[in-house]
Amino acid sequence: MQRMRIKEVLASETPLGEVRIQGWIRTRRDSKTFSFLEINDGSCLGCLQAVYDATLPGYAENLSLLLTGTSVEVTGEIVRSQGKGQTREMQVRGLQVIGAAPETYPLQKKRHTREFLREIAHLRPRTNLFGAVFRIRSRLSYAIHRFFQERGFVHVHTPIITASDCEGAGEMFRVTTLEGAGFAAPGAESRDFFGKRAFLTVSGQLEGETFACAFSDIYTFGPTFRAENSNTARHAAEFWMIEPEMAFCDLTGDMEIAETLIQELIRDALEHCAEDLAFCGEFVDPGLLDRLRLIAEQPFARISYTDAVGILLGSGKTFEYPVVWGHHLQTEHERYLSEEHAKGPVTIFDYPAAIKPFYMRQNEDGRTVAAMDLLVPGIGEIIGGSQREERLDRLTAAMQAHGLSENDYWWYLDLRRYGTVAHAGFGLGFERLVMLVTGVENIRDVIPFPRTPRNADF
Amino acid sequence: MQRMRIKEVLASETPLGEVRIQGWIRTRRDSKTFSFLEINDGSCLGCLQAVYDATLPGYAENLSLLLTGTSVEVTGEIVRSQGKGQTREMQVRGLQVIGAAPETYPLQKKRHTREFLREIAHLRPRTNLFGAVFRIRSRLSYAIHRFFQERGFVHVHTPIITASDCEGAGEMFRVTTLEGAGFAAPGAESRDFFGKRAFLTVSGQLEGETFACAFSDIYTFGPTFRAENSNTARHAAEFWMIEPEMAFCDLTGDMEIAETLIQELIRDALEHCAEDLAFCGEFVDPGLLDRLRLIAEQPFARISYTDAVGILLGSGKTFEYPVVWGHHLQTEHERYLSEEHAKGPVTIFDYPAAIKPFYMRQNEDGRTVAAMDLLVPGIGEIIGGSQREERLDRLTAAMQAHGLSENDYWWYLDLRRYGTVAHAGFGLGFERLVMLVTGVENIRDVIPFPRTPRNADF
Numbered sequence: 074m075q076r077m078r079i080k081e082v083l084a085s086e087t088p089l090g091e092v093r094i095q096g097w098i099r100t101r102r103d104s105k106t107f108s109f110l111e112i113n114d115g116s117c118l119g120c121l122q123a124v125y126d127a128t129l130p131g132y133a134e135n136l137s138l139l140l141t142g143t144s145v146e147v148t149g150e151i152v153r154s155q156g157k158g159q160t161r162e163m164q165v166r167g168l169q170v171i172g173a174a175p176e177t178y179p180l181q182k183k184r185h186t187r188e189f190l191r192e193i194a195h196l197r198p199r200t201n202l203f204g205a206v207f208r209i210r211s212r213l214s215y216a217i218h219r220f221f222q223e224r225g226f227v228h229v230h231t232p233i234i235t236a237s238d239c240e241g242a243g244e245m246f247r248v249t250t251l252e253g254a255g256f257a258a259p260g261a262e263s264r265d266f267f268g269k270r271a272f273l274t275v276s277g278q279l280e281g282e283t284f285a286c287a288f289s290d291i292y293t294f295g296p297t298f299r300a301e302n303s304n305t306a307r308h309a310a311e312f313w314m315i316e317p318e319m320a321f322c323d324l325t326g327d328m329e330i331a332e333t334l335i336q337e338l339i340r341d342a343l344e345h346c347a348e349d350l351a352f353c354g355e356f357v358d359p360g361l362l363d364r365l366r367l368i369a370e371q372p373f374a375r376i377s378y379t380d381a382v383g384i385l386l387g388s389g390k391t392f393e394y395p396v397v398w399g400h401h402l403q404t405e406h407e408r409y410l411s412e413e414h415a416k417g418p419v420t421i422f423d424y425p426a427a428i429k430p431f432y433m434r435q436n437e438d439g440r441t442v443a444a445m446d447l448l449v450p451g452i453g454e455i456i457g458g459s460q461r462e463e464r465l466d467r468l469t470a471a472m473q474a475h476g477l478s479e480n481d482y483w484w485y486l487d488l489r490r491y492g493t494v495a496h497a498g499f500g501l502g503f504e505r506l507v508m509l510v511t512g513v514e515n516i517r518d519v520i521p522f523p524r525t526p527r528n529a530d531f
Numbered sequence: 532m533q534r535m536r537i538k539e540v541l542a543s544e545t546p547l548g549e550v551r552i553q554g555w556i557r558t559r560r561d562s563k564t565f566s567f568l569e570i571n572d573g574s575c576l577g578c579l580q581a582v583y584d585a586t587l588p589g590y591a592e593n594l595s596l597l598l599t600g601t602s603v604e605v606t607g608e609i610v611r612s613q614g615k616g617q618t619r620e621m622q623v624r625g626l627q628v629i630g631a632a633p634e635t636y637p638l639q640k641k642r643h644t645r646e647f648l649r650e651i652a653h654l655r656p657r658t659n660l661f662g663a664v665f666r667i668r669s670r671l672s673y674a675i676h677r678f679f680q681e682r683g684f685v686h687v688h689t690p691i692i693t694a695s696d697c698e699g700a701g702e703m704f705r706v707t708t709l710e711g712a713g714f715a716a717p718g719a720e721s722r723d724f725f726g727k728r729a730f731l732t733v734s735g736q737l738e739g740e741t742f743a744c745a746f747s748d749i750y751t752f753g754p755t756f757r758a759e760n761s762n763t764a765r766h767a768a769e770f771w772m773i774e775p776e777m778a779f780c781d782l783t784g785d786m787e788i789a790e791t792l793i794q795e796l797i798r799d800a801l802e803h804c805a806e807d808l809a810f811c812g813e814f815v816d817p818g819l820l821d822r823l824r825l826i827a828e829q830p831f832a833r834i835s836y837t838d839a840v841g842i843l844l845g846s847g848k849t850f851e852y853p854v855v856w857g858h859h860l861q862t863e864h865e866r867y868l869s870e871e872h873a874k875g876p877v878t879i880f881d882y883p884a885a886i887k888p889f890y891m892r893q894n895e896d897g898r899t900v901a902a903m904d905l906l907v908p909g910i911g912e913i914i915g916g917s918q919r920e921e922r923l924d925r926l927t928a929a930m931q932a933h934g935l936s937e938n939d940y941w942w943y944l945d946l947r948r949y950g951t952v953a954h955a956g957f958g959l960g961f962e963r964l965v966m967l968v969t970g971v972e973n974i975r976d977v978i979p980f981p982r983t984p985r986n987a988d989f
Contacts, residue, residue, distance in 0.1 A: 076779060078683060078747070095779040096747075097950045115746030116683055144950040146779075171779075172921070172951030180949075195738075195942040196949070198745035207742070211686040218676050225536060225574055228669040232980045233691070233731075233754045234704075234769055236987045246692075246706050246724070248731065250758045256714040266704070266758055266768065268985035273692075273706065280653075280980055280989060284665070287656035288573030289536070289554070295754065296691045300708045300724055310724065311692050321534060321553040321604075321629075463630070484653040484989055491638075491654070492555050492602040493630030522690045522738055527726035529694045531738060531942055 074148065080116035082151060083161065089151040091166065094121060097199065098143045098174075100182050108132075109156075110139060110165075112147065115198075118205055118348050122154065122162040123147050135170055141181055142174025142199075187518055194522050194531055202356065205349035206519055209342060210507045216341040217294060217315055217503075220334055226317060227288040231277030231295065236269055237481060244300040245272040246310075273298035277316050278498060279432070279485050282461060285318035285496055286488050292317040294503075302526050306515040307452075309504065311524040318498035324434075324443040324460040327497035328420050331447050331456045332373045334501070335418065339369040342510050350510075358512030364450060365510065367417055374415040378402075378424045378441065384414055399425045407446075407453040418449045431475040432485075433459040435467055445499070452509050458499020465489040532606065538574035540609060541619065547609040549624065552579060555657065556601045556632075558640050566590075568597060568623075570605065573656075576663055576806050580612065580620040581605050593628055599639055600632025600657075645976055652980050652989055660814065663807035664977055667800060668965050674799040675752060675773055675961075678792055684775060685746040689735030689753065694727055695939060702758040703730040704768075731756035735774050736956060737890070737943050740919060743776035743954055744946050750775040752961075760984050764973040765910075767962065769982040776956035782892075782901040782918040785955035786878050789905050789914045790831045792959070793876065797827040800968050808968075816970030822908060823968065825875055832873040836860075836882045836899065842872055857883045865904075865911040876907045889933040890943075891917040893925055903957070910967050916957020923947040 074093040082092060096114030103109075106127050111120035125132065125139075139145070146169045154162040179193055180200060190197040197203040221228065234248050249256065250266040262270050277293040284291045293316045301308060317334075319326065342350065343365060354361040376384065385396040385406055394403040402410075402421070411419050422445040423436060433442035447456035462468040468489055469479060479486060507519040517523040522531040532551040540550060554572030561567075564585050569578035583590065583597075597603070604627045612620040637651055638658060648655040655661040679686065692706050707714065708724040720728050735751040742749045751774040759766065775792075777784065800808060801823060812819040834842065843854040843864055852861040860868075860879070869877050880903040881894060891900035905914035920926040926947055927937060937944060965977040975981040980989040 080683070095952070115685070116748075142950045144952045171953070172947075172949075174949040178949045193942075193945075195741040195945060196745075198742055204745065207687065207746070208685055210688075211680075214686050214688075215676055215680045218673055222669075222673045225538065227573070227666055228672050229665065229979055230668075230672075230754075230771055232769060232982060232987070232989070234756075234982050234987055235989075237989075244708075246708060247710075248704050248706060250702075250704060251714075252705075253715045256709075257711045266760075266984060267982070267987040269987070271987045283653040283989075284656055284979065287654075287662065288665070290574075296688075298692075302724075311690060313688055484651075487653060489630075491630075491632040491636045492600045494553070494602045495629070521687055521742065524690060524692050524725070526724060529690070529692055529725040529727070529729045531690070531693075531695075531741075 078116040079112065079114045079119065079121045082121055083117065083119050085151075091148060091150050092163070093146065093148045094163070095146045095171070096121075096144070098139060098141055098145060100141060101139050108136065108139065110145075110147075112145065113204075115204060118201060118208075118352055119159075122156065122159055123149065123165050123168075124162055125165040125168060129165065129168070131168070135168060138170045138173045140174055140176060140178070142178040144171040145169065146171055187515065191517055191523075198521075201352060203518075205352045206507070206511050206513060207521065209346045209349050209353075209511055210519060212345050213338060213342060213506060213510060214294075214503070216338050216345075219341075220337055221292045221317060224290065226290040226292045227284065229277075229281060229284045229291045229293050231274070231280040231293045233274055233296065234267070234271050235274045236267065236271050237279070245275060246298050246300045247272055275299060276314070276500060278318065278500070281316050281318040281498065282488060282496065283484070285320045285498070286492070286494065289320045290317070304526055306517075307505070309516050309520060309523050309525055312516070312520070313503035315501040315503060316498060318496060320494045320496045322460075322497045323495055324422060324445060324497060327458050327460060327499060328375065328422065328445050328447075331445070331458060331499050331501075332418070332420065335447065335449070335455070336369050338506065339365050339510065343369065353511045353513070361512040368449065371417045373447070374417065374419040376410065376415075376419060376421055378421055381406075381410055381421050385409065388414070399427060401428055402446075404453045407448045408450070411448040411453070412450045418447060420445050420447045429459070431471040431477060432461050432468070434462045435471070443497075449509055451512075452505055455505045455509060456499050456501050458497065460495065460497040463489055463493045463495055465493070536574040537570065537572045537577065537579045540579055540621075541575065541577050543609075549606060549608050550621070551604065551606045552621070553604045553629070554579075554602070556597055556599055556603060558599060559597050566594065566597065568603070568605075570603065571662075573662060576659060576666075576810055577617075580614065580617055581607065581623050581626075582620055583623045583626060587623065587626070589626070593626060596628045596631045598632055598634060598636070600636040602629040603627065604629055645973065649975055649981075656979075659810060661976075663810045664965070664969050664971060665979065667804045667807050667811075667969055668977060670803050671796060671800060671964060671968060672752075672961070674796050674803075675792075677799075678795055679750045679775060682748065684748040684750045685742065687735075687739060687742045687749045687751050689732070689738040689751045691732055691754065692725070692729050693732045694725065694729050695737070703733060704756050704758045705730055733757060734772070734958060736776065736958070739774050739776040739956065740946060740954065741942070743778045743956070744950070744952065747778045748775070762984055764975075765963070767974050767978060767981050767983055770974070770978070771961035773959040773961060774956060776954060778952045778954045780918075780955045781953055782880060782903060782955055785916050785918060785957060786833065786880065786903050786905075789903070789916060789957050789959075790876070790878065793905065793907070793913070794827050796964065797823050797968065801827065811969045811971070819970040826907065829875045831905070832875065832877040834868065834873070834877055834879055836879055839864075839868055839879050843867065846872070857885060859886055860904075862911045865906045866908070869906040869911070870908045876905060878903050878905045887917070889929040889935060890919050890926070892920045893929070901955075905957075907967055909970075910963055913963045913967060914957050914959050916955065918953065918955040921947060921951045921953055923951070
């Protein structure tokens with residue numbers, strides 16, 4: 074008899090007869106004549122209740138092993154359940170213990186702190202919460218590919234190891250095969266694996282632009298890295314980013330795609346992750362589902378940076394960081410604009426040139442660039458993007474102003490020498506998206522094995 | 532008027548009327564009264580022929596700019612083509628030069644060597660060959676996600692930076708934020724970003740197993756790294772790997788999924804990349820399409836390692852490397868088994884324990900493990916996998932024999948302590964798959980920006 078997934082068992086509309094399932098015991102409850110086993114196989118949040126008759130052969134021997142965490146194979150008939158909380162259950166005909174879990178198994182049925190669960194990140198996906206989070210994460214990843222592939226975008230695997238620094242800023246990890254004193258010896262860099270200094274990428278954008286100038290529409294979806302020593306709930310040293318890049322596209326088109334993407338992803342999750350989202354709404358964040366529906370349905374506001382500064386100054390609120398035209402918007406400002414002013418997602422555009430990277434397109438006002446950030450309630454910035462400077466003379470001038478060498482970017486400048494086109498793109502932080510959709514507040518709890526300062530366990 | 536992609540223009544079955552396209556000029560050919568522009572926008576291999584009437588206003592001014600590589604926006608009526616090689620063409624009504632390409636543009640219409648094109652990896656996607664290769668690569672990536680997602684597998688992003696070495700072997704890149712002499716100073720490792728030595732992953736398998744023991748079926752799809760100083764056509768320092776892992780699955784189930792995956796991916800490419808594959812069949816490898824159809828349709832052979840050694844010894848062939856039971860199969864052996872013996876893909880299973888990693892499940896014969904390699908014609912090994920050792924005592928004994936410390940793998944051993952289950956998985960090298968499907972022989976030509984010894988350009 075072929076194994077059936079518990080998700081299919083629970084979802085089946087037709088009588089199933091006898092089936093075979095395999096999974097792990099979440100809990101056991103005994104009456105005089107039966108044991109009730111809640112069995113989960115990870116295919117969905119829900120467990121199948123297996124009713125194990127004490128008169129079955131082997132019952133007595135099995136009972137001491139049927140503890141939380143034990144893996145079992147069970148066959149039996151699926152019947153309508155008499156109990157509450159489930160619509161069907163299994164009447165066990167045969168049960169085989171595969172692997173026992175002792176009473177020292179750390180995931181006994183009780184509340185565990187998130188901090189404790191991070192220490193057993195190899196076991197936490199077996200809990201309801203992390204099962205839900207990582208199923209949602211998987212679905213979102215797929216929904217992103219579907220979104221772009223169905224629109225004809227070419228998926229590009231931009232390099233992880235790079236000798237260039239896209240932002241001209243970010244703190245980067247060095248990648249090396251040098252050892253010991255050889256690392257700092259004279260001429261060491263030329264003896265290193267790549268014959269020069271190499272780093273982990275902070276963005277695939279520049280390489281992505283080269284492909285957009287061939288395929289029109291492309292996207293990347295890969296890991297990116299920041300060697301920042303910041304221990305916040307929103308920063309990790311290793312995280313995944315989606316970076317679409319569109320040729321023949323300006324800032325308005327860029328904002329449209331960003332907004333459509335966020336809305337489509339949330340609609341997809343609401344449709345395909347209903348059970349897991351309901352769990353998050355019950356146990357993580359009571360306002361979650363309302364917020365997601367709002368984002369999915371309501372048109373996003375768009376406010377220029379200059380107007381946003383005016384709104385903040387006129388808000389009557391006291392902020393920790395002063396609101397000054399030409400300064401970065403802080404998270405408190407972003408959250409005010411999204412949560413209190415727009416009461417929903419808002420895209421801020423046309424930022425001061427001086428606080429943005431060299432590659433953003435200069436506006437005609439001479440002081441702003443065609444940049445945009447998409448802010449969402451509860452998170453703040455989830456997308457940052459821009460139209461790129463496609464005019465060679467403006468771009469080289471901006472590079473000079475940023476102290477960058479044209480020689481290091483010869484290939485990037487080539488895109489402006491040979492058939493240059495208006496183009497635009499953005500970066501979506503994948504973990505921030507997962508946080509938005511699940512309501513989970515710490516980035517460490519939406520990454521299977523998070524990497525943060527002083528932590529690369531597992 | 533909304534921009535239309537050339538792929539849609541060429542594929543449309545119904546009259547389109549006037550449309551607007553944007554793209555790059557591939558070639559121009561002039562008659563007395565017309566210029567014929569071949570325009571490509573990367574949405575497909577094919578170009579749209581735009582017939583530009585010399586009597587149109589602006590024709591004379593534009594003509595000097597309408598060179599190979601120039602970007603243009605063109606509007607006009609789509610009509611049935613009189614010429615050969617295309618079924619429809621555009622009668623230009625309006626043409627605007629967006630960005631000119633000078634005559635020094637490196638991609639003039641002539642044959643370029645692959646080596647030269649690698650030096651301009653930022654421009655080569657604008658050629659027919661690399662356009663086809665990277666569109667196929669993108670489609671294969673999507674087909675992989677579809678394959679697993681439709682079967683209920685959870686996509687897991689296993690960590691890129693790791694403090695453990697999965698294979699207990701592979702040469703790894705070190706990741707560090709230490710600088711200069713501080714790198715080798717006493718206590719340096721504890722001052723490094725993660726508080727200990729950290730590396731780039733060679734495989735997500737061990738972390739993947741932890742998730743399979745929660746979700747039953749999972750897969751990874753991420754970059755992996757080898758710091759091997761090997762300059763072959765099949766090795767890169769950075770490449771992408773797909774690693775499914777299935778709980779409640781033995782070696783036979785593992786082989787079935789591996790074989791089904793390869794066949795489904797090739798069928799998907801034959802269906803969705805027909806034009807690009809036809810190009811590869813014409814210009815890269817004349818036997819390509821026949822080989823792909825054979826793989827897609829013919830059941831795969833399965834031969835035990837021991838039988839394979841017998842076949843090689845009895846083949847009458849002289850091999851460079853001797854055939855000895857207990858030695859690795861070399862590429863020449865693998866290709867003989869696949870190309871000459873099985874005349875198609877073949878899965879070799881039950882390899883000698885001594886040449887395989889510690890985590891593979893020991894067979895009852897005491898000398899082999901439940902390992903499998905899937906070999907394909909023209910490439911050799913494309914998939915390597917195994918059933919994992921789920922028995923705690925056997926696994927710790929194997930670790931001891933391999934000189935590994937139990938302390939380093941406490942979390943991996945926990946999977947065997949708490950509800951252990953039979954499980955199996957494999958790794959599919961994504962670039963080798965792209966090589967198989969496109970017929971391209973050098974791995975440098977299927978990666979957007981390849982990383983190899985002494986090369987991290989772009």
